[in-house]
Structure formats: C-alpha cells, structure tokens
Amino acid sequence: MVDPLTTMETIVCDIGETLVRDDRQWASWADWLGVPRHTISALVGAATVRNHDAGDALRLLRPGLDLDEAYRAREAAGHGEHLDESDLYPDVRSALADVRALGVRVVLAGNQTHRAGELLRGLGLPADLVATSAEWGVAKPSPQFFARVIEVAGTAPERTVYVGDHPAYDLFPARAAGLRTAHLRRGPWGYLWADAPEVVAAADWRIDGLAQLTAIAGGGTGNTPGEPDAGG
Incomplete structure (x- = not known):
C-alpha cells in the first residue's frame, strides 16, 4: 500500500x-500504406490482445517493414507526423x-x-x-x-x-x-x-x-x- x-x-x-490520442497516427499509417483505416485499427487490436508491440500491426501489412525508414520516407513525401491541440x-x-x-x-x-x-x-x-x-x-x-x-x-x-x-x-x-x-x-x-x-x-x-x-x-x-x- x-x-x-x-x-x-x-x-x-x-x-x-x-x-x-493515437487516432491520427494510425489513420495516417493506413493512408500511407493504402489500406482501409478500420484494417489498421483491427490489427492494432490483435497486437494488443497478444501483448505485442503496436508496430507489429504494420509489419503484418508489410512484412519486414523498417519503421524508422518508413518515417523518413513519409517525412520526405510531405506526410510526416502532425500533432496539435x-x-x-x-x-x-x-x-x-x-x-x-x-x-x-x-x-x-x-x-x-x-x-x-x-x-x-x-x-x-x-x-x-x-x-x-x-x-x-x-x-x-x-x-x-x-x-x-x-x-x-x-x-x-x-x-x-x-x-x-x-x-x-x-x-x-x-x-x-x-x-x-x-x-x-x-x-x-x-x-x-x-x-x-x-x-x-x-x-x-x-x-x-x-x-x-x-x-x-x-x-x-x-x-x-x-x-x-x-x-x-
């Protein structure tokens, strides 16, 4: 106690x-990878239930995905991180x-x-x-x-x-x-x-x-x- x-x-x-809130983050990944947003949400849920890293949800869509490299590619393409109030x-x-x-x-x-x-x-x-x-x-x-x-x-x-x-x-x-x-x-x-x-x-x-x-x-x-x- x-x-x-x-x-x-x-x-x-x-x-x-x-x-x-992570809403924007996962929606932006879905858009970048060209999959429906609900697909990302469902896969994040599956990773959660298995007590896996949420990044594993992205690797289910793109096996072997290098997240750091993907972040850099998105930034270079003008689709980098955004955060506001x-x-x-x-x-x-x-x-x-x-x-x-x-x-x-x-x-x-x-x-x-x-x-x-x-x-x-x-x-x-x-x-x-x-x-x-x-x-x-x-x-x-x-x-x-x-x-x-x-x-x-x-x-x-x-x-x-x-x-x-x-x-x-x-x-x-x-x-x-x-x-x-x-x-x-x-x-x-x-x-x-x-x-x-x-x-x-x-x-x-x-x-x-x-x-x-x-x-x-x-x-x-x-x-x-x-x-x-x-x-x-």
Whole structure:
C-alpha cells in the first residue's frame, strides 16, 4: 500500500494514449500504406490482445517493414507526423497545470520520435521537461529508459510517479526501476489490461483520468472512487 503521508515530488507521464490520442497516427499509417483505416485499427487490436508491440500491426501489412525508414520516407513525401491541440485528451492541459500548481515537477517522457518531441514542445504544455525515446537513444521498456526518467526527474524514485496506459511498457518496467506507478485506464492497452491481477498487484494507483493526479501528488490514494488501493 502507498504510505498516505508520502507526497510525490515529480510526476512523469507517458505520451501516447496517456496525453495524446493515437487516432491520427494510425489513420495516417493506413493512408500511407493504402489500406482501409478500420484494417489498421483491427490489427492494432490483435497486437494488443497478444501483448505485442503496436508496430507489429504494420509489419503484418508489410512484412519486414523498417519503421524508422518508413518515417523518413513519409517525412520526405510531405506526410510526416502532425500533432496539435485536437490530439490531446481533454483533461491533459488542466490536469498538468493543477499538478504544477502544487509545486510538483512534471515530466513528459515516452516512446516517440524526434519530430514528436518538437511538436509536443510547440504546444506549450504545462510541463518542466518533454523528452522522447528517440532523443534519448533508448526506448521503453528498457531499464535504461527508466534510468533516464529517474535522472531527469531529479527526485528519489519513491517520490516519483510514472503514469502510463501500457502495463508491459509503462507499469512493470517503471516499478522494476523503483518508481511509483499509476496505471491509466485509457486507450486499448489501458482498458484491456486494467483488471489483470498482475496489473492490480503492480500499480500503486489505478486511475480513470489525469485529474486524479492532484490527489496522488498530495499523497492521497488517487484511485477511482469505490476501488481499493492497489499495489505498493
């Protein structure tokens, strides 16, 4: 159980399906590969159920696809990444601002490209740092990624929370690194694995929205009303 007297000093948020909806990303891949958008959605769902990387959905369509090379080709053709305010979940800006108003440091760090990092910083979100795996040269679920998270958080791991939707890429490796963890029921991975016993056991908090981060930052349970505290 989380000690209710322990206040959190840094909250680190995953990006994809935690802050940013992936609708545009998958639709653009479908258009680029020349397949119906629902085909991509179905294949991402299949990858999710198998607990595979979402990129495997693209490789089912184009076996051996080099994602980095494909990103470069799309950029060169004028079909590169795009991100604006409409891609954010509605609670993002207000929730992050409320956390910072408590004097808690906010870091945004996930598996994204250099370009995604530039676009996110361009949105002027209320965060102290925005970083991506491409910029760091290491990606989740690698322990080295979470070592960088601890480094940039600047606070002790037990006073740092990593918030994410994907158990295998966010929750489990963050916990293994000694960080506190909040599992967000959002996006396909967040909903599908929300009640899995291993997720319940590994999450210090289980939340339905980012507004609950203010309670977590203050040392409260932050859990969805009516649910017992988890993990810890």
